[in-house]
Amino acid sequence: MKTLQRTLAIIKPDAVARGAIGDIIGSLERRGFRILSGKMLHITRKQAEGFYAVHAGKPFFESLTKFMSEGPILVIALEKENAIAEWREIMGATNPANAKEGTVRKKWAESIERNAVHGSDAEDTARFELSYFFAGYELQ
Ligand code: GDP
Numbered sequence: 740m741k742t743l744q745r746t747l748a749i750i751k752p753d754a755v756a757r758g759a760i761g762d763i764i765g766s767l768e769r770r771g772f773r774i775l776s777g778k779m780l781h782i783t784r785k786q787a788e789g790f791y792a793v794h795a796g797k798p799f800f801e802s803l804t805k806f807m808s809e810g811p812i813l814v815i816a817l818e819k820e821n822a823i824a825e826w827r828e829i830m831g832a833t834n835p836a837n838a839k840e841g842t843v844r845k846k847w848a849e850s851i852e853r854n855a856v857h858g859s860d861a862e863d864t865a866r867f868e869l870s871y872f873f874a875g876y877e878l879q
Contacts, residue, residue: 741820745775745878747868748817748826749857752810755779759847759855760813766829766843767817775816776877784808790871793864799852806852814872823865826858 750763767774782790787804794800817826831842835854838845848854859865869878 743818743820744822744862744865745816745818745869746822746826746859746865747857747872748815750813750815751853751855751857752806752808752812753849753853754847754855755811755813757847759843763843763847763856764815767815767826770825770829771819772822772826773818775818775879776873777813777815778872779811779813780872781811782808790868803852816869816873816878823859823861827860830856830858 748767750760754760754763764774784804787807788795788800791800791804791807794803819825829843831838831844831848833844833854834851835844835848836851838848843856844854847856859868
């Protein structure tokens, strides 16, 4: 069954720095996502730690939060039927070495960490992640 869903996409600092914003947003538009809202942010280390709290304690946590705060990111709120799974399909596998041809990570990711984009992985995480960056009134 198809359900209208909202999800959070992030264009990470590596992809912003490499000029991939237009290409990635183009992919979203071509696939019929509604872009509810978006903003360029340069988050602090502490804000990155709060966003990735679920990964606290993992060996790559320090490096990941340093990377996510190294430069501007674009956070985007998306809406579509089955948006969560579909955006993750377009993103491709976490490790670009395993990402399928035609995916964003295959094209833009540099490594398992500097992998160009983020996408929420479930309805509860999408709710948390959208509310981390957007106020209710921004998502009409
Ligand atoms: P995602 O849902 O595909 O983004 O992957 P995860 O939720 O598992 O991990 C969150 C982010 O942490 C990834 O997108 C990568 O930027 C980073 N990451 C995941 N696994 C590793 C790893 O093994 N090493 C490093 N250095 N970074 C990782």
